[in-house]
Amino acid sequence: MTAKIAKTWVKAGRFVDRYVGAVQIVGLHVTTLALTEALARDAASLLAAYDVGTWMPTEGERNLADGLARAHWGPGTPRAFLREVSLEVRSGRLVEVLDPVATVLETAEAPGRDGAVVALRQLVDALAADG
Template identity: 55%
Template sequence: MTDALVRDSAQLLKEYEGGVWHPTLEEHTLAEDLAHMHWRPESIRAALREVHPAVRAGRLVDVLDPATTVLESRESVGGGAADAAVLALRRLIDVLAADS
């Protein structure tokens, strides 16, 4: 799952920076909210529960959905692949938040 999160985050970032993927205003808003919160499984889960329907229809949520599982494994096992996955996702979120 961590490898998939790294791959999917990097791919979505590449498509965004290349002008292929255009996130909705609601996806940008979610990214901005996520960029300013402490990333814990509970906080990501809560943020995803309350997303706008436009976010559910978009591509960002597909990358974010496995994040809670990865964060949980990072807390219980620590470091390694989970850290790399969270870093890749943070990079994507930070770029989106900066552009909103």
């Protein structure tokens, strides 16, 4: 799909117009560009909250981060790890941030993909190092 303007879903529940080149739709009103931007922003925000102490991961979230930090990240890696987590971990903030990474990794040419993955790796590595 080629578009001059893509409707981007923002967590606050509103749409924002963004001018883009070639984009792909990955969900209802969600493009790959919007997804990668949101993923990078959410990972950086959670890492900042962790750094200043306003968010502390549970033991399960630390175990998840530790496993992901040691794993080679391929398209199926996040989904495999997320399938194994408990309901307590699944309801936490880390899974909320990690959940879209599978879609990003499965989309080979997603705009901003590398930046989003780097932001997530920084978050996971920080949690694993302190665990």
